[in-house]
Amino acid sequence: DAKTTQPPSMDCAEGRAANLPCNHSTISGNEYVYWYRQIHSQGPQYIIHGLKNNETNEMASLIITEDRKSSTLILPHATLRDTAVYYCIVRAPYNNNDMRFGAGTRLTVKP
């Protein structure tokens, strides 16, 4: 079973920031937070991951709360191509390395 909860859907205006929340209140100390997205008819694509510090790459930023019980994925300037289902996953890569998905958030970017 997934260890995360996400809103089922969100809308965002093109060019604006998209902020996608994720709750992972039972996260363990050795578990990282990973974000993936899945565009229609494709396999999930990795976006970003973090342990406890905020992270940024060319695609997005990840903000993890100090208690690590929740996080937010930020797409700073959403485009129509960012319309997808976004999945938040907790995973222990140095332990059992399992990777279980929930239902994700369907983000629709509107012109």
Added chain:
Amino acid sequence: EAGVAQSPRYKIIEKRQSVAFWCNPISGHATLYWYQQILGQGPKLLIQFQNNGVVDDSQLPKDRFSAERLKGVDSTLKIQPAKLEDSAVYLCASSSTGGATEAFFGQGTRLTVV
């Protein structure tokens, strides 16, 4: 680097027939995952391999599904006999171990059981 390869891309079979899917992970990746994704749902983990050993197959319907990863490289997932509810996309993913790296997914095999 080459990505995760899966075949076939699409498959249509009748119920009670058997079917097999093939996955070739990224070279050097020790962990391999098989997922089932039913339309409108997130991917459901069926089985996870570490090299050629099974780490987790708790959600694999073992009465009809089987998977193997001989020599710890490529893998096959088989369904015998298929049911209508097995219609889904079957995704394969792989990742390296020893670091907090990401997993890479193949394009998936879309199975339709009629």
